[in-house]
Amino acid sequence: MENKDDEMKKSQVVEARARNISHNVRCTECGSQSIEDSQADIAILLRKLIRDEIQSGKSDKEIYKKLEEEYGETVLYAPKFDLQTAALWLSPLLVAGAAAGVWGYKKHRQKTNVHIMALNLVRGVPLTPKEKETMLDLLIPPPQGLTPSSLWSRWRGR
16 A cells, blocks of 8 residues: 555656656747647657656756757757856846936936026026926925825825
């Protein structure tokens, strides 16, 4: 009885590991599906190969390495980080950094323009209608009843 339970647990572990690995391996025939979701002949063969490798005692890392050696790096959904894939991995950070830089520059420029407008106003240089609107927006405080903090405290109190 215990042997049957052990065999059942072992087969469940093998099946769970095989499914996990299969979800992370791309079907070489379909391209857009994992071998777990694909019904192509190569996917069926790869699933069997993975199960055989697990039953022979290989670790997940060893199985991924074998698949990568036989079918190339594109068979894995998560490419490794190296010199060739650095641009792929770092591009989101570069885009976010560029966006933050543009935002910071615009904020700095906006503050600088306000200072220039204030200096021109002191010197007696007339402001354009757009500059007047910007100065009034900055100098006039928001109405007391509609500030975001008062709305938040009213909502939180209910």
